[in-house]
Amino acid sequence: MEKEISQAVIRRMPRYYRYLGELLDDGVERISSNELSALMKVTASQLRQDLNNFGGFGQQGYGYNVRHLYDEIGKILGLNRQHNIIVIGAGNLGQALANYVKFEKRGFIINGLFDINPALKGVTVRGIDIRMLEDLPEFVKNHKVDIAALTVPKENAMEVANKVVELGIHAIWNFAHLDLELPDYVVVENVHLSDSLMQLSYNIVKHEQEMKWEYALSHPNNQNKPGFFRELKGREGSAFNS
Numbered sequence: 001m002e003k004e005i006s007q008a009v010i011r012r013m014p015r016y017y018r019y020l021g022e023l024l025d026d027g028v029e030r031i032s033s034n035e036l037s038a039l040m041k042v043t044a045s046q047l048r049q050d051l052n053n054f055g056g057f058g059q060q061g062y063g064y065n066v067r068h069l070y071d072e073i074g075k076i077l078g079l080n081r082q083h084n085i086i087v088i089g090a091g092n093l094g095q096a097l098a099n100y101v102k103f104e105k106r107g108f109i110i111n112g113l114f115d116i117n118p119a120l121k122g123v124t125v126r127g128i129d130i131r132m133l134e135d136l137p138e139f140v141k142n143h144k145v146d147i148a149a150l151t152v153p154k155e156n157a158m159e160v161a162n163k164v165v166e167l168g169i170h171a172i173w174n175f176a177h178l179d180l181e182l183p184d185y186v187v188v189e190n191v192h193l194s195d196s197l198m199q200l201s202y203n204i205v206k207h208e209q210e211m212k213w214e215y216a217l218s219h220p221n222n223q224n225k226p227g228f229f230r231e232l233k234g235r236e237g238s239a240f241n242s
């Protein structure tokens with residue numbers, strides 16, 4: 001039986017892939033494990049462990065061949081083939097996705113945009129026609145569709161998801177803030193930009209606390225003064241104001 005790779009490892013792979021792509025763009029052909037891990041801000045042992053999940057790729061005394069590693073990680077991530085995507089919900093987010101050209105560089109081709117708003121019928125975004133949702137069955141018959149991106153309001157997301165699954169699309173890139181309940185054979189990737197923002201917010205608070213304590217520790221004589229910590233709060237901008 002194949003070894004199950006942890007999701008944490010899988011989540012780090014796109015980052016490795018991105019960095020390796022940049023190295024290739026810069027003409028780097030070979031890199032040591034230490035250099036690569038420093039660049040990617042992981043420990044050399046973490047990098048080795050991650051890549052060992054897939055059989056290694058490094059050579060003792062040589063390091064990594066950048067092109068080979070890039071191609072192999074690409075294969076692991078399924079990037080060695082084209083994925084056709086339709087976007088359902090051609091509002092702000094749907095149009096922004098369709099406008100982003102770099103997905104294509106990675107083999108993700110947006111070939112259809114769908115909505116229910118008749119005012120959007122026939123509007124094109126980067127050359128892609130916005131079609132009405134009722135035309136989806138016909139479209140799917142005539143075009144290969146691998147992934148449906150859902151950028152519809154939360155209230156309509158489940159219904160739209162059921163529809164695309166019925167039409168034989170079994171991968172969903174879900175932006176609606178709703179946990180879709182779908183059969184196991186459907187792969188769903190939920191995207192929540194707000195989770196990332198909350199993570200950022202947490203790190204801001206943590207950083208501010210650390211700065212505050214660093215300041216307090218570097219001014220030990222002042223700490224006994226009445227009101228020092230209150231004063232600290234008002235000092236040196238927002239970092240101390242939490």
Ligand code: NAI
Pocket residue numbers: 088089090091092093094114115116117133150151152153154156160174175176177191192193194
């Ligand atoms: P929007 O209102 O600009 O666009 C929604 C579009 O969906 C509209 O054009 C509407 O006509 C269409 N629509 C509604 N029901 C439909 C259906 N049954 N079939 C096809 N199209 C339908 O909204 P926006 O800002 O683009 O957001 C779209 C969704 O993405 C919302 O659910 C929002 O909460 C979510 N969102 C998620 C983010 C994330 O990080 N996951 C970030 C931003 C928005």
